[in-house]
Amino acid sequence: MNxxxxxxxxxxxxxxxxxxxxxxxxxxxxxxRDPTVILMGEDIGTYGGAFxxxxxxxxxxxxxxxxxxxxxELGGAGxxxxxxxTGLKPIYEFQFSDFAALAMEQIVNQAAKLRYMxxxxxxxxxxxxxxxxxGTGAAAQHSQSFEAWxxxxxGLKVVQxxxxxxxxxxxxxxxxxxxPVIVFxxxxxxxxxxxxxxxYYTTPIGKAAVVRQGKxxxxxxxxxxxxxxxxxxxxxxxxxxxxxxxDLRSVRPIDRETIIASVKKTGKLLCVYEGVRTLGVxxxxxxxxxxxxxxxxxxxxxQRLGGAEAPIPYNxxxxxxxxxxxxxxxxxxxxxxxxxx
Amino acid sequence: MARDTQENLPxxxxxxxxxxxxxxxxxxxxxxxxxxxxxxxxxxxLIHGTMHLSxxxxxxxxxxxxxxxxADKITSTHRGHGHCIxxxxxxxxMFAEFFGKETGYCHGRGGSMHIADVKTGNLGANGIVGGGLxxxxxxxxxxxxxxxxxxxxxxFGDGANNEGAFHEALNMASIWKLPVIFVCENNKYGxxxxxxxxxxxxxxxxxxxxxxxxxxxxxGNDFSAVAEALHIAIARARAGEGxxxxxxxxxxxxxxxxxxRNRYRTKDEIEDWMSRDPIxxxxxxxxxxxxxxxxxxxxxxxxxxxAVAAGIEFAKAGPAPAITDVTKFVHAEEAA
Numbered sequence: 240m241n242x243x244x245x246x247x248x249x250x251x252x253x254x255x256x257x258x259x260x261x262x263x264x265x266x267x268x269x270x271x272r273d274p275t276v277i278l279m280g281e282d283i284g285t286y287g288g289a290f291x292x293x294x295x296x297x298x299x300x301x302x303x304x305x306x307x308x309x310x311x312e313l314g315g316a317g318x319x320x321x322x323x324x325t326g327l328k329p330i331y332e333f334q335f336s337d338f339a340a341l342a343m344e345q346i347v348n349q350a351a352k353l354r355y356m357x358x359x360x361x362x363x364x365x366x367x368x369x370x371x372x373x374g375t376g377a378a379a380q381h382s383q384s385f386e387a388w389x390x391x392x393x394g395l396k397v398v399q400x401x402x403x404x405x406x407x408x409x410x411x412x413x414x415x416x417x418x419p420v421i422v423f424x425x426x427x428x429x430x431x432x433x434x435x436x437x438x439y440y441t442t443p444i445g446k447a448a449v450v451r452q453g454k455x456x457x458x459x460x461x462x463x464x465x466x467x468x469x470x471x472x473x474x475x476x477x478x479x480x481x482x483x484x485x486d487l488r489s490v491r492p493i494d495r496e497t498i499i500a501s502v503k504k505t506g507k508l509l510c511v512y513e514g515v516r517t518l519g520v521x522x523x524x525x526x527x528x529x530x531x532x533x534x535x536x537x538x539x540x541x542q543r544l545g546g547a548e549a550p551i552p553y554n555x556x557x558x559x560x561x562x563x564x565x566x567x568x569x570x571x572x573x574x575x576x577x578x579x580x
Numbered sequence: 581m582a583r584d585t586q587e588n589l590p591x592x593x594x595x596x597x598x599x600x601x602x603x604x605x606x607x608x609x610x611x612x613x614x615x616x617x618x619x620x621x622x623x624x625x626l627i628h629g630t631m632h633l634s635x636x637x638x639x640x641x642x643x644x645x646x647x648x649x650x651a652d653k654i655t656s657t658h659r660g661h662g663h664c665i666x667x668x669x670x671x672x673x674m675f676a677e678f679f680g681k682e683t684g685y686c687h688g689r690g691g692s693m694h695i696a697d698v699k700t701g702n703l704g705a706n707g708i709v710g711g712g713l714x715x716x717x718x719x720x721x722x723x724x725x726x727x728x729x730x731x732x733x734x735x736f737g738d739g740a741n742n743e744g745a746f747h748e749a750l751n752m753a754s755i756w757k758l759p760v761i762f763v764c765e766n767n768k769y770g771x772x773x774x775x776x777x778x779x780x781x782x783x784x785x786x787x788x789x790x791x792x793x794x795x796x797x798x799x800g801n802d803f804s805a806v807a808e809a810l811h812i813a814i815a816r817a818r819a820g821e822g823x824x825x826x827x828x829x830x831x832x833x834x835x836x837x838x839x840x841r842n843r844y845r846t847k848d849e850i851e852d853w854m855s856r857d858p859i860x861x862x863x864x865x866x867x868x869x870x871x872x873x874x875x876x877x878x879x880x881x882x883x884x885x886x887a888v889a890a891g892i893e894f895a896k897a898g899p900a901p902a903i904t905d906v907t908k909f910v911h912a913e914e915a916a
Binding site: 309 | 655686687698704720726908910
């Protein structure tokens, strides 16, 4: 799989690397730039991380800055919160985003609320990295998409990069942010290659990207769904249907302006996300359109494609059926564009 | 006093100057009077919500913090007013917080359960039982990583010792040899549930063995005993030798919170503990060792009363937060 990259500064020197390598590059730059940055997580040292994202960083920066933690997600996340509160900038890797369920207390009750509860007298500049999503055959407890859970919590910022360039830029932005940020990394994207700018840069949190221009239907997608939406859009183009594809990139804060502008242009909206469909990210996007002046521009009911109302199953055919695929996106987008919904 | 007789004196009398001891007595009175003032203000409808009073536990709070500086950190609990005052907070700004005022420590956003004073190293009370335990370990990690010699004192109750966070926090503090002192204030009840029922070991400090750290149980109403245990634990932390667990046995005279009807303990038990008031014990000890006379001790108590009265007036006079500022402080860019 190759990513479409959207580099705003053409003069910037780029290098092809995978999504995982881009994240590692971001962490190496951060460790070099700022002595208060530390990495924490299970098996991120010699093992290199469950998905080989930290890789050789322990050899380059040592065990004091690339710290293996015990299998203690609640405690580990809490140590990261306490360290952030007192002067370090920790990046804490959850081995799978599912395991963040063990650490909800520290993320939701502590990290997200400390600044507010203390009236602005404290800051928690922590980054939680969360390998996320299905498609690996790992079944129900290693495949979930929790971005809507965390997106519901004031005090957190939640991003979902879909390309190597954004994986690096959003991670560096998360680290530069004075508040807690959760980065959902899609496991199926780790090996995806793309052009990545060299050196330090940030991708702004809260800004979506229009990754394909079109006039007939707007598809708002995130993480791996961006690539499936682009695949669907390419097929629809052969039929003369021009889909506009928006890479959401940030769930909280959400980029209302970009979505509203696109819907005003196309009059049709399809939301595609891997999290469970009900009460998911697509519900928020649908509602923000329904509440905005873009509502008057709608020529068809808003459509949502999301995860099934079921845990992620083991059987590969069932697993594929449990989350949106390119063919399904193509089908719904075509019907929307043709006024058949 | 001759050197050779000093070793028979209580630790606190030997270790601290008369000024430090008088200041400790002042803080204990201040905690008691602050909480009585808060309780009265609640009854009069000036404070809403709820609060958890530590009346009867003053020796534990003040003696534990005796050797801490402003650079040292504490994490506190829902029963945290005493810790906050012991660490050096101003009662006026505390009352202002309880009154929900912009002039409060948390600008009226936190209240009793999140009272904090970051400038004196108090990282905050916590509404989640056990919530502060991993955070304290993180503060210890910062000190170690940045090569600082400050320590973090983590207050928690007997209830928190059965939370998973307790296990994870103590284990990590030990494997990384972090400068953290875990201070369990065992006041015999987690809300209504007796620690003796809820905990598999007789002493909470017994659990230190599982984390390869020293553990000690002391009479938490004996100022000197607490100060001595903390002296050893703090020295160990500052020397880079790692964490310790100190269990202060104490008792809260009031109920768990304002909703408590005291069905789970007897009047006799409460009165028995009240007859062993930690403040009167400490005061008598200071008088007996010639640190202060009765008139001097009375003057300290009177000054504390005045400070509490002035604090309440400060709180009343403060402005309320603007209603339009409900989302202020959620994120940094919205901070003032």
